[in-house]
Amino acid sequence: MELIDDFFGHPIPQWIQNFILAGSAIAIGGILKFIILKAFKFFSRYWASFQIRSIIRHLNHPAGIFIPLLLLNISLGFMVLDKTLRAQLSRILEISLTICFSLILIRIIKVLEDHFYHKYDLSKEDNLKERKIRTQLQFIRKFVVSLIVLITIALVLLSFESMRKIGTGLLTGVGVGGIIIGFAAQKSLGNLLAGFQIAFTQPIRIDDVVIVEGEWGRVEEITLTYVVVNIWDQRRLILPITYFIEKPFQNWTRVSAQLLGTVFLYLDYTIPVPPLREELTRLLTAHPLWDKRVNVVQVTDNKERTIEIRFLMSARNSSQAFDLRCDVREQMIGFIRTNYPESLPKTRLEFNGESNKQDSPPFIPE
Numbered sequence: 001m002e003l004i005d006d007f008f009g010h011p012i013p014q015w016i017q018n019f020i021l022a023g024s025a026i027a028i029g030g031i032l033k034f035i036i037l038k039a040f041k042f043f044s045r046y047w048a049s050f051q052i053r054s055i056i057r058h059l060n061h062p063a064g065i066f067i068p069l070l071l072l073n074i075s076l077g078f079m080v081l082d083k084t085l086r087a088q089l090s091r092i093l094e095i096s097l098t099i100c101f102s103l104i105l106i107r108i109i110k111v112l113e114d115h116f117y118h119k120y121d122l123s124k125e126d127n128l129k130e131r132k133i134r135t136q137l138q139f140i141r142k143f144v145v146s147l148i149v150l151i152t153i154a155l156v157l158l159s160f161e162s163m164r165k166i167g168t169g170l171l172t173g174v175g176v177g178g179i180i181i182g183f184a185a186q187k188s189l190g191n192l193l194a195g196f197q198i199a200f201t202q203p204i205r206i207d208d209v210v211i212v213e214g215e216w217g218r219v220e221e222i223t224l225t226y227v228v229v230n231i232w233d234q235r236r237l238i239l240p241i242t243y244f245i246e247k248p249f250q251n252w253t254r255v256s257a258q259l260l261g262t263v264f265l266y267l268d269y270t271i272p273v274p275p276l277r278e279e280l281t282r283l284l285t286a287h288p289l290w291d292k293r294v295n296v297v298q299v300t301d302n303k304e305r306t307i308e309i310r311f312l313m314s315a316r317n318s319s320q321a322f323d324l325r326c327d328v329r330e331q332m333i334g335f336i337r338t339n340y341p342e343s344l345p346k347t348r349l350e351f352n353g354e355s356n357k358q359d360s361p362p363f364i365p366e
Contacts, residue, residue: 018079025075029068036063054114058107066100073097095156102152106145113141131205131253135222138206139199142224194242195224204244204251209318211250212239216318252318260294261321263311263329266303267336271343273299273309279335280311280328289324291316306345 037060040052073093076086116137120130199222204210208219210229217231227244229237243249252259277297284290294314301308311328315321336343 014080018081021075021079022072025071026068029071030064032071033064033067050118051111051115054111058110058114059104062100062103062107066097066104069093069097069100091159095159098152098155098159102148105148109141109144113137131207132202134207135202135205136199138222139195139224143195146224194245195222198222198241198244203254205253208254209252209257211252212243213237257317258291258293259315259318259321261313261315261325261328263313263325263332264300265309265311265329265332265336266306266345267309268305268343268346269302269307271307271309271336271340273297275339276309276311276332276336279332280313283328283331284313287324287327289315289320289327305347 037056040056043052073090076090076093079086081089116133120133198204204219204222204227206219206222210217210219212229215229215231215237217229217237219227220230220236221228222241225241227239227241229239231237280297281295284295291314294312296310296312298310298312299307300310311332313321313324313328315324
């Protein structure tokens with residue numbers, strides 16, 4: 001390319017021309033990014049505002065880098081450069097574009113995830129379908145993101161000639177290497193396969209209520225290798241994902257969030273049961289946490305000194321069932337204490353008056 005004359009008729013050096021081309025490409029890329037951003041913000045006022053806000057939030061920065069880099073790579077063909085320098089700059093730009101494009105793909109996955117999370121909201125009362133879909137989406141997202149990262153690293157490494165030569169030299173050892181890697185990574189591969197199994201057979205889902213290792217909690221996160229359970233007292237229990245394939249555990253929301261709650265009271269044999277049934281019905285009818293499905297009072301066992309009475313009730317989910325049980329237990333104890341205090345648990349001790357008289361020493365007046 002010949003030198004361009006400036007306004008004063010003097011030739012402009014080639015490095016300045018290259019600099020102007022590079023600066024113009026970056027500036028045009030920035031202007032295009034600004035125009036696209038303003039267009040998205042304009043349309044967000046009239047159509048699918050949540051989705052467009054998600055696109056702006058996730059793609060604003062990577063797109064703002066990718067567009068100028070793409071134009072800069074195109075402008076490289078118009079620059080007058082040394083062959084070696086051109087090759088080096090071209091490689092740097094290609095690597096940068098590859099990394100930036102992979103980042104855009106990852107952010108697009110986040111946009112799709114936001115869309116499905118917005119569509120399938122967990123705040124519903126009966127959210128079984130939403131928990132199923134979220135569990136699958138979370139696992140698929142992490143798997144696809146990991147795949148994109150691995151492919152990007154491979155493409156970057158293969159852009160170097162030395163890496164291609166090393167890869168060619170190692171092809172003869174791929175078979176043996178694959179066997180060695182398989183043995184070394186069998187635990188990780190087992191976790192990955194277990195993750196696939198959990199994502200699609202779903203013994204657990206996001207926000208499921210589970211009992212694991214004697215702890216009550218909710219499934220907070222499912223990764224490719226482990227599961228995070230948020231325990232009721234805000235501790236986090238971290239378990240390998242294979243735990244939920246190999247060991248038994250309780251899932252209280254496997255089919256439905258609805259649950260039965262029980263309250264056991266141990267009372268004296270003299271307690272009348274019908275008034276307890278009437279009182280439980282009165283309490284549950286007025287209680288906002290009762291879902292009107294189950295209301296039962298039964299004598300389920302008898303001991304030497306007490307009888308066991310079970311109060312059975314139902315609620316929409318495990319949290320409400322726990323609160324309902326606590327309220328019913330408190331109210332029923334108060335009812336019995338007020339109306340039938342003689343029927344609270346007691347220990348009886350019976351004395352034989354005649355035998356005591358015979359065994360006691362005679363009274364001798366002073």
